[in-house]
Amino acid sequence: xxxxxxxxxxxxxxxxxxxxxxxxxxxxxxxxxxxxxxxxxxxxxxxxxxxxxxxxxxxxxxxxxxxxxxxxxxxxxxxxxxxxxxxxxxxxxxxxxxxxxxxxxxxxxxxxxxxxxxxxxxxxxxxxxxxxxxxxxxxxxxxxxxxxxxxxxxxxxxxxxxxxxxxxxxxxxxxxxxxxxxxxxxxxxxxxxxxxxx
Numbered sequence: 001x002x003x004x005x006x007x008x009x010x011x012x013x014x015x016x017x018x019x020x021x022x023x024x025x026x027x028x029x030x031x032x033x034x035x036x037x038x039x040x041x042x043x044x045x046x047x048x049x050x051x052x053x054x055x056x057x058x059x060x061x062x063x064x065x066x067x068x069x070x071x072x073x074x075x076x077x078x079x080x081x082x083x084x085x086x087x088x089x090x091x092x093x094x095x096x097x098x099x100x101x102x103x104x105x106x107x108x109x110x111x112x113x114x115x116x117x118x119x120x121x122x123x124x125x126x127x128x129x130x131x132x133x134x135x136x137x138x139x140x141x142x143x144x145x146x147x148x149x150x151x152x153x154x155x156x157x158x159x160x161x162x163x164x165x166x167x168x169x170x171x172x173x174x175x176x177x178x179x180x181x182x183x184x185x186x187x188x189x190x191x192x193x194x195x196x197x198x
Contacts, residue, residue: 002079009163023047024045024046024047024048025046025047025048025049026042026043026044026045026061027044027045027046027050027053027056027057027059028043028044028058028059028060028061028071029041029042029043029044029056029057029058030042030044030056030058030069030070030071031056032071032081035090035094037068037081037091039075040068040069040070041062041069041070043097044057044169056071058071058078060077060078062078063078066078066079066126067080067143068080068081074084096110116148124189149196
């Protein structure tokens with residue numbers, strides 16, 4: 001049976017000492033699987049006695065030494081809510097999920113910032129590659145230009161060598177015509193003296 005409480009309340013219009021007794025029946029509701037700790041132990045007072053107790057309703061009062069009492073079906077009595085209880089596990093898991101959601105949102109923001117940084121880096125790399133390509137083309141054009149200059153110098157050197165050979169040949173020819181050769185005889189002196197005299 002439920003605990004019977006006797007409450008004394010003054011009746012309106014009666015003498016000061018006159019009281020009327022109100023009877024109440026106290027029941028205890030416990031949902032050990034609830035995430036809400038308030039649902040682990042709820043005191044319910046009714047003005048009438050229940051012929052049959054609903055699910056999770058109990059007549060026995062939990063011990064006052066229990067901080068978070070819950071009804072345990074295994075022991076068929078009140079026990080201290082443990083961290084191994086389903087409600088505690090569910091509440092802890094819910095808190096962890098909320099923390100993970102916050103961390104996930106932070107990571108999403110960081111990933112978005114990282115994506116933007118990567119896009120900027122990619123753009124910089126493309127610009128650098130284009131610059132390198134232009135530099136490569138310029139270097140190739142410069143190399144080809146220098147090669148043509150070198151070929152031109154080589155041709156100029158050949159022309160200069162030919163001109164030097166021609167000049168050397170011309171100088172040799174001039175030297176031959178300017179100096180007598182041993183084949184020619186000197187002109188004879190017509191004033192020859194025969195007998196070596198005068």
